[in-house]
Amino acid sequence: MENAPSLRNVKSQNAVLEALHQVNHATASEILDWLKVTQKNMKVSLTSVYRALNHLVATSQVKPLNFNDGQVRYELNTHAMHHHHMICTKCNLIQVLDLCPFDDIADKVKDTFSIQYHNFELFGLCGNCK
Amino acid sequence: MENAPSLRNVKSQNAVLEALHQVNHATASEILDWLKVTQKNMKVSLTSVYRALNHLVATSQVKPLNFNDGQVRYELNTHAMHHHHMICTKCNLIQVLDLCPFDDIADKVKDTFSIQYHNFELFGLCGNCK
DNA sequence: TCGAAAATGAAAATCATTTTCATTTTTCTC
DNA sequence: GAGAAAAATGAAAATGATTTTCATTTTCGA
Numbered sequence: 001m002e003n004a005p006s007l008r009n010v011k012s013q014n015a016v017l018e019a020l021h022q023v024n025h026a027t028a029s030e031i032l033d034w035l036k037v038t039q040k041n042m043k044v045s046l047t048s049v050y051r052a053l054n055h056l057v058a059t060s061q062v063k064p065l066n067f068n069d070g071q072v073r074y075e076l077n078t079h080a081m082h083h084h085h086m087i088c089t090k091c092n093l094i095q096v097l098d099l100c101p102f103d104d105i106a107d108k109v110k111d112t113f114s115i116q117y118h119n120f121e122l123f124g125l126c127g128n129c130k
Numbered sequence: 131m132e133n134a135p136s137l138r139n140v141k142s143q144n145a146v147l148e149a150l151h152q153v154n155h156a157t158a159s160e161i162l163d164w165l166k167v168t169q170k171n172m173k174v175s176l177t178s179v180y181r182a183l184n185h186l187v188a189t190s191q192v193k194p195l196n197f198n199d200g201q202v203r204y205e206l207n208t209h210a211m212h213h214h215h216m217i218c219t220k221c222n223l224i225q226v227l228d229l230c231p232f233d234d235i236a237d238k239v240k241d242t243f244s245i246q247y248h249n250f251e252l253f254g255l256c257g258n259c260k
Numbered sequence: 261t262c263g264a265a266a267a268t269g270a271a272a273a274t275c276a277t278t279t280t281c282a283t284t285t286t287t288c289t290c
Numbered sequence: 291g292a293g294a295a296a297a298a299t300g301a302a303a304a305t306g307a308t309t310t311t312c313a314t315t316t317t318c319g320a
Contacts, residue, residue, distance in 0.1 A: 012267085028308080045269045050308065066196030070277080071307065086239065097239070109216065109227070114255040125244040142298085158277080175300045180277065200308080201276060267316070272309105279304065286297070 015039060016052040017061065017076070025065055025073040025085070025094065028053060065119060067094065084119075088126035095126065145169060146182040147191065147206070155195055155203040155215070155224065158183060195249060197224065214249075218256035225256065 019031045028049050035044050056062035065073040067087045084097040149161045158179050165174050186192035195203040197217045214227040
């Protein structure tokens with residue numbers, strides 16, 4: 001009989017995925033905070049969160065985001081959750097942008113590049129700051 | 131008579147702009163290396179490069195790029211130089227992408243967001259790695 | 261149940277970037 | 291021009307996010 005697929009390391013990865021379902025564009029330490037509050041019986045360290053995130057990124061389940069504020073944020077890399085962001089460079093407001101410019105382009109590069117994820121961010125001044 | 135516009139701080143900023151004309155998506159320390167080689171009479175420190183970059187970003191002359199490798203890269207934020215990137219997540223090859231998905235979207239958000247710059251990157255496997 | 265392989269957390273290390281601070285350079289005023 | 295105030299500079303220290311190390315614990319197949 002085939003062995004069941006290994007469940008190794010999957011517990012912390014699942015916990016991180018669960019956090020990312022709840023907390024949008026979360027940093028590693030925001031994920032840890034969320035886990036501490038909601039999974040009180042589970043003991044997790046920041047190190048494990050980083051390790052889980054790195055694995056999830058390597059397997060294209062999660063994508064990293066950079067809002068140019070010195071920390072990496074993470075999002076689920078699923079079609080259903082797909083969206084982009086507008087980041088205010090003055091007050092750091094993050095707004096979700098449901099438009100995606102990508103579909104057009106995917107076609108055009110698909111012969112030479114196998115896309116795992118893409119990022120698209122607008123930086124500028126939000127309505128209050130401009 | 132009006133005072134001439136201040137030239138303060140402009141020397142290092144100009145040197146950095148010159149470097150960015152020559153070196154595409156350069157990191158701060160790559161810029162410093164370039165300045166050391168090409169501007170032998172000019173003494174510049176990494177600190178000054180960072181300061182100049184921060185000012186150039188704040189004034190929208192330069193935009194920061196994140197290729198998810200732990201360092202920030204910089205590019206001129208000019209229409210003429212405008213392009214995007216495809217980053218291979220395995221071998222780190224960076225390819226220039228001349229397609230831009232942006233023009234469409236700019237129109238749609240222009241009433242609520244004053245855009246300073248935008249980033250668009252594809253992450254995946256290049257032709258050799260896939 | 262045993263043992264190998266992998267996962268874990270705490271602490272230390274790393275490394276890009278920022279801050280501090282004393283010094284030098286620039287610019288404005290007289 | 292000379293002198294003073296403001297800003298720029300570099301070196302070194304500080305910061306802070308992320309990774310690595312390493313000793314211990316957990317998992318899972320045999």
